Amino acid sequence: MQNLFLLLFAGYIGGLLLPLCFPTKPAVQNILAHGSAGLASGAGILLGVTGLFAPEPWTASVQSTIPFLSFAVRLDSLASLFVLTISLVGLVASIYAIGYVTEFYGRASIAALGALFNGFLLSMTLVVIADNGFFFLIVWELMSLLSYFLVVTEYEKAEVRYAGFFYLVMTHVGTAFIILAFLIFFQAGGSFSFEAFRHPEQPLPEGIRTLVFLMALIGFGTKAGIVPLHVWLPYAHPSAPSHISALMSGVMIKTAIYALVRVYFDFLGGQFPWWWGFIVLVIGAVSALLGVMYALMEHDLKSLLAYHSVENIGIILLGIGAGMIFQTYGLTEFAALGLLAGLYHTINHAMFKALLFLGAGSLLYATHTRNMEEYGGLLRRMPWTGAFFLIGAVSISALPPTNGFVSEWLIFQSLFLSFHLPTVLLKFMLPLAAAALALTSVLALACFAKAFGISFLALPRSSHARLAEEVPITMRIAMGLLAVVCVLLGLAPMVVVPMLDRVVTPFAGQSIEGKVLALDGWALAPVNMEFSSLSTPVLALLLVALSMLGLGLVAAFGGLVKQRYYKTWGCGINLTPRMEYTATGFVQPIKRVFGAIYQPTVKLETELLEESRYFAKRRHFEFHIEPVFQKYLYDPVVACFIGMAERLRVIQGGSLHLYLAYIFVTLIVLLLFAV
Amino acid sequence: MQISSHIGSQLVDLCSALLLLTCFAIVAQRRLSACVDLFALQSAFLVLTAALVAFLTGNHHIYIAAGLTCLIKVIIIPRVLKKVIERLNVKRELVMNVNVPAGLLICGGLVMLAFFITQPILPLGFLLTRDSLAIAFAIVLIGFFTMIARQKAVSQLVGFLVMENGLFLGATAATYGMPLIVELGVFFDVLIAVLIAGIYTNRLQDAFDSVDTSHLTGLKE
Numbered sequence: 001m002q003n004l005f006l007l008l009f010a011g012y013i014g015g016l017l018l019p020l021c022f023p024t025k026p027a028v029q030n031i032l033a034h035g036s037a038g039l040a041s042g043a044g045i046l047l048g049v050t051g052l053f054a055p056e057p058w059t060a061s062v063q064s065t066i067p068f069l070s071f072a073v074r075l076d077s078l079a080s081l082f083v084l085t086i087s088l089v090g091l092v093a094s095i096y097a098i099g100y101v102t103e104f105y106g107r108a109s110i111a112a113l114g115a116l117f118n119g120f121l122l123s124m125t126l127v128v129i130a131d132n133g134f135f136f137l138i139v140w141e142l143m144s145l146l147s148y149f150l151v152v153t154e155y156e157k158a159e160v161r162y163a164g165f166f167y168l169v170m171t172h173v174g175t176a177f178i179i180l181a182f183l184i185f186f187q188a189g190g191s192f193s194f195e196a197f198r199h200p201e202q203p204l205p206e207g208i209r210t211l212v213f214l215m216a217l218i219g220f221g222t223k224a225g226i227v228p229l230h231v232w233l234p235y236a237h238p239s240a241p242s243h244i245s246a247l248m249s250g251v252m253i254k255t256a257i258y259a260l261v262r263v264y265f266d267f268l269g270g271q272f273p274w275w276w277g278f279i280v281l282v283i284g285a286v287s288a289l290l291g292v293m294y295a296l297m298e299h300d301l302k303s304l305l306a307y308h309s310v311e312n313i314g315i316i317l318l319g320i321g322a323g324m325i326f327q328t329y330g331l332t333e334f335a336a337l338g339l340l341a342g343l344y345h346t347i348n349h350a351m352f353k354a355l356l357f358l359g360a361g362s363l364l365y366a367t368h369t370r371n372m373e374e375y376g377g378l379l380r381r382m383p384w385t386g387a388f389f390l391i392g393a394v395s396i397s398a399l400p401p402t403n404g405f406v407s408e409w410l411i412f413q414s415l416f417l418s419f420h421l422p423t424v425l426l427k428f429m430l431p432l433a434a435a436a437l438a439l440t441s442v443l444a445l446a447c448f449a450k451a452f453g454i455s456f457l458a459l460p461r462s463s464h465a466r467l468a469e470e471v472p473i474t475m476r477i478a479m480g481l482l483a484v485v486c487v488l489l490g491l492a493p494m495v496v497v498p499m500l501d502r503v504v505t506p507f508a509g510q511s512i513e514g515k516v517l518a519l520d521g522w523a524l525a526p527v528n529m530e531f532s533s534l535s536t537p538v539l540a541l542l543l544v545a546l547s548m549l550g551l552g553l554v555a556a557f558g559g560l561v562k563q564r565y566y567k568t569w570g571c572g573i574n575l576t577p578r579m580e581y582t583a584t585g586f587v588q589p590i591k592r593v594f595g596a597i598y599q600p601t602v603k604l605e606t607e608l609l610e611e612s613r614y615f616a617k618r619r620h621f622e623f624h625i626e627p628v629f630q631k632y633l634y635d636p637v638v639a640c641f642i643g644m645a646e647r648l649r650v651i652q653g654g655s656l657h658l659y660l661a662y663i664f665v666t667l668i669v670l671l672l673f674a675v
Numbered sequence: 676m677q678i679s680s681h682i683g684s685q686l687v688d689l690c691s692a693l694l695l696l697t698c699f700a701i702v703a704q705r706r707l708s709a710c711v712d713l714f715a716l717q718s719a720f721l722v723l724t725a726a727l728v729a730f731l732t733g734n735h736h737i738y739i740a741a742g743l744t745c746l747i748k749v750i751i752i753p754r755v756l757k758k759v760i761e762r763l764n765v766k767r768e769l770v771m772n773v774n775v776p777a778g779l780l781i782c783g784g785l786v787m788l789a790f791f792i793t794q795p796i797l798p799l800g801f802l803l804t805r806d807s808l809a810i811a812f813a814i815v816l817i818g819f820f821t822m823i824a825r826q827k828a829v830s831q832l833v834g835f836l837v838m839e840n841g842l843f844l845g846a847t848a849a850t851y852g853m854p855l856i857v858e859l860g861v862f863f864d865v866l867i868a869v870l871i872a873g874i875y876t877n878r879l880q881d882a883f884d885s886v887d888t889s890h891l892t893g894l895k896e
Contacts, residue, residue: 656831657772660823667819671792 001058001075004047008087008125011040015118019111026110030101033114037121038094044087044125051080052499059131068192069138074131077503078266082128082258085347086251088485089354090121093243096358096478099471100243103365108153113241120146120247127255133182133192140178140255144171144223147252150244151236163235170232174222178259181215184208185267197267209268213276216263217283224256226317227287228629230310234294237309238302238370242361245302249309250354257316257346264320265339265507270327274426277324281429284321285436288314292443293597296450296590297625299583300370301360304451305353308396311440312349316342318433319411325426326417327508333515334417336508337526340500340516341410347496348403348489352395355482359389362475363455366468372583374462375455381468386456388479393448395486398441401540403489406524408441409534413526443590450586459577491536494521584623591625599626683731684806687848690724691807694844695786698817698837702778702824705768710833711756718748721840724807728847736855737847743862744843752836752869759873760829763880770887773824782817789813807848814841826887828876832869839865 015036019029051058054075061072075083097117101110123143130136148171152164182192188204189196204212222229233253237245264272291310298304319342326335362385363378364370379386395402398409415437418430460466470476489496494517501513518525518533525533567575591600603622609615651662697717704710722745729737760766773781789812796808818841821834843861879885 657823657826660819664816664819664823668788668816671788675792675795 001047001050001054002060004043004050005060005073005075007043008040008047009122011036011043012118012122012125015040016115016122019114023111026105029110029114030098033111033118034094034097034101037097037114037118038091040118041087041090041094041121044083044090047075048080048082048084048087051075051083052077052502054080061131066134068186069134070132070193071135072131072193073126073129074194075129077506078258078261079129081343081347081499081503082254083125085254085350086121086124086128089247089250089350089482092354092358092478092481093117093247095481096246096361096475097243099474099478100241100361100365102472104153104241113150113153116146116150117244120150120244120252124247124252124255128258131194133185133194133197135192136194137175137179137182141175143252143255144168144175147236147240147244147248150248151240153241153244154239160239163232163239167232167236170222170229174219174229177215177219177222181212181219181263184212184215194267198269209272210276212263212268213272216260217279220256220259220263221283222256224253224260224313224317225287225310226283226313227290227310228633230287230291231629231634233309234298234303234306237306237357238300242302242357242364245305245361246354246357249306249357250350253309253313254346254350257313257320257342261320261339261343261507264324265327270335270507270509272324272328274325274328274423277321277326277328278426278429279321280317280324281321281433284314284317284319285433286314287311288318288440289436289443290597292440292447293594294625296443296447296587297598299372301363301372301375301451301455302357302370304372304447305356305360308356308444308447309349309353311444312345312353312396315408315411315437315440316345316349318342318437319345319407319414322411322414322418322430322433323508325421325430326414329421331417331420332508332510333512334414334420336501336504336510336512337410337417337516338414339504339508340497340512341407341414343500343503344410344496345404345407348395348407348486351482351485351489352392352402352404355388355392355479355486356396358475358479358482359385359392362471362479363468365471365475367462367464369462369464372451372454375460375465376458376462376577376580377456377460378465378468379456381460381465382456382470384476385471385479388476388483389456390452391483391486393452395490397445397448399445401487401490401536401543403486406490406493406534406536408437410524410526412437413532416532417526446587446590450583454581454583454586458580459575461577461580461582491540493517493524493536497521497524584621597628599628600624601626680731683727687724687727687731688806688810690720690727691810691844691848693720694724694840695810695813695817698814699779699782701833701837702782702817702821703775705775707760707765707768707827707829708757710830711753711760714756714833714836715749715753717837717840718744721844722749724844725847728851732851734851737851739855740843740847740858743858747862747866748836748840751866755869755873756829756832759876763829763876765827765829768825768827768830770826771824772826778820778824782820785816785820786813789816807844811841811845811848814838814844817841828872828879828887832872832876835868835872836865 015033018032018036022028022032057074057076059072059074061070063070094117101113104110104113120143123139123146126139127136127143130139148164148168151167152160154160155164184204185197185200186192188200188202188208190201218229225233233249237249240248264270264276288311291307291312291314295304295307295311298307319338321338323335323338323342326332326338360370362382363375366378366382366385367375391402395404398404412434415430415434418427421427421430460468497516498513501511501516505511516524516526519535522537523533523535525531569575591598601624603620605620606616607618609617653659694717697713697720701710701713701717704713722741725737725741725744729735729741771778790809793809793812815838818834818836818838821837822831825831825834839861846858
């Protein structure tokens with residue numbers, strides 16, 4: 001494993017440095033940076049798999065001269081799972097990038113982009129295997145900074161700079177909370193090593209543990225994008241180049257999930273009062289619902305996907321929160337199930353969200369716009385991208401037999417098991433969370449019906465879409481790989497569940513592999529067969545069989561009907577793009593139903609013909625939804641800071657001499673005090 | 676032994692006093708190029724002091740520091756500053772925030788303050804350079820005062836460098852010099868600071884047709 005790790009390290013560092021040796025050849029830089037990253041992430045995949053099945057965690061460390069800091073790594077099953085996920089998405093993103101960054105030739109430095117890409121992947125890998133709090137914070141910060149620089153790749157645009165700044169501020173607020181949480185552990189254990197965090201010399205008092213819980217939730221929650229700390233995602237993720245968006249949305253925010261599981265189940269030993277799990281559950285439900293609702297109103301394809309990341313983080317937290325609640329009451333089987341379901345969804349989301357972002361990147365590559373209103377009819381022009389995007393859309397909408405369906409089904413199951421809980425409140429609340437999840441899934445389906453339908457079907461609505469062409473082969477291969485992984489993760493839970501079981505066993509104290517898998521692994525049946533069971537391979541077979549049946553029927557009896565070829569829904573009129581549903585039009589019913597949440601403002605200006613006021617010359621339609629969180633939560637805070645700064649400006653004379661005099665007088669006064 | 680150490684101490688004090696004297700000369704001098712010359716002279720006295728301390732105490736690494744001081748502060752920096760003055764064509768400091776006589780009075784007050792402040796510390800020292808600490812302190816304060824009193828960027832830079840000289844003297848006086856690595860770092864910093872300030876002065880000239888830093892007040896908004 002040491003060799004694999006060294007190979008991974010060398011690969012990323014090589015990808016970081018090599019392109020800088022060829023300053024004038026972007027094509028060489030491209031191949032070197034992304035080839036090397038691909039090699040390193042290949043090693044990462046192997047490392048993850050071997051780590052997952054190793055009997056003992058692999059550890060290594062290099063002592064540093066800085067006090068309390070040692071570059072220690074530890075690859076236990078949880079870390080291995082995340083290394084595997086990061087490397088898989090990293091590999092695909094590397095392949096994709098070879099085609100995608102040709103867009104940036106001459107516009108941005110490919111060497112810098114490639115170097116940052118490698119550094120970003122390396123820092124994420126180190127975050128999940130770090131075994132020292134100090135080291136963790138360093139690589140965590142490195143990850144944030146590198147992703148910031150990647151977000152501002154197109155820094156000449158004002159909105160990109162704004163997005164980058166927003167992200168930088170939010171992530172540092174989060175990091176501040178993480179540092180506080182780690183300092184509390186340090187106080188108790190006297191060391192920054194994770195081993196000391198796990199087993200402090202004297203156990204932490206209850207109040208302090210609660211403090212750690214809240215700090216970690218806010219700190220890591222900012223990175224994960226839980227509501228109301230999610231506001232940076234829809235700015236930052238769309239601004240980055242698309243393969244970076246895939247990494248950020250697919251895996252970077254998952255490092256926060258990793259850290260939450262690490263802190264709650266590992267460091268705090270899985271001992272918590274019921275309301276901790278309850279808070280996580282509520283935050284999960286709110287994030288899931290609001291995330292998908294705001295996604296529906298978004299017409300920028302990448303912003304839409306960013307809001308879906310908020311939604312899916314919420315879904316993951318539903319699973320983890322349920323696991324925490326069960327853990328409180330000693331129902332370790334169910335706790336393991338909740339945690340397992342949450343982690344399953346974590347991997348699944350990484351795969352399908354990366355796929356969708358790469359798909360969105362391909363659309364951007366082909367049409368040079370992210371605005372869905374300017375798409376349309378792309379399926380004919382980009383059949384491969386369309387097919388892969390569809391698979392991603394099906395997965396994220398949790399339709400069988402894809403991976404999103406399996407993990408959301410498992411989360412439902414663990415929420416339904418709440419009737420085993422002793423308290424009435426929780427007995428009611430968990431099914432409510434399940435209801436929220438159901439609503440979320442439905443809205444997600446609506447959202448992707450919109451995203452796919454508006455983008456790929458009907459006629460092109462702009463010259464951008466009319467002139468679009470299929471993307472280069474490397475980009476198609478990358479998307480294809482992820483599409484295959486998405487389907488396999490759905491069809492083969494019997495492979496995935498035992499792997500995840502190895503991860504949750506140390507935390508829940510019990511292996512549930514045998515209890516979740518039934519019929520030699522061909523079906524999932526959490527806890528018992530009578531309650532509920534699911535077999536995706538059978539479902540898939542049924543789907544294929546039914547569609548075959550349909551086709552067969554058409555083939556058998558279709559000849560009896562006279563065939564005519566004409567435009568669908570045309571009713572004899574020539575169809576034009578202006579007759580199509582727009583993205584805005586598509587979501588109007590939902591906007592009306594949830595008007596209380598969106599608080600929409602609609603502006604319709606009509607310019608009438610002078611001859612007759614029954615005919616309009618032009619119509620102008622505007623529609624905005626209220627950014628509630630920004631308006632009621634962030635703006636007051638920002639206004640408060642600016643107000644304080646305004647008051648402090650009294651002492652700002654603007655004169656250099658005045659400032660020097662301030663320092664001078666302060667110095668003299670302090671010296672006189674000292675005497 | 677007793678006598679030689681006594682004489683050594685007196686010599687160090689003398690050199691330090693000369694340093695302080697050049698400070699007053701800088702405060703009183705309106706011509707910029709003369710200010711720079713005086714700074715070079717002050718640095719030369721500093722080299723002498725450091726070399727003396729090195730000789731008397733046998734701490735050879737102070738020789739290196741003294742040599743570097745000679746190279747950077749006596750030769751390079753004055754030359755850079757002269758170039759800047761030449762290019763910008765500013766010869767004199769015409770308007771000052773504090774006029775020369777008042778400035779000299781204030782500096783006298785600052786020297787008294789420095790001695791007053793170091794009074795409780797000096798008897799605790801056992802090094803032969805201990806009296807220099809008060810002087811070093813006075814030099815730092817006067818350098819700072821120069822930065823406040825003058826308006827031209829070049830003379831502010833000289834004030835900054837005088838402060839630096841004071842700090843160096845203080846370090847030598849209080850502890851026979853900082854570790855060599857720290858001193859090297861400080862020299863590097865000073866050199867960079869001067870280069871940056873030189874560029875800044877040039878930009879100031881380009882932007883306002885003047886190196887008067889009070890123009891910067893306009894940047895407040």
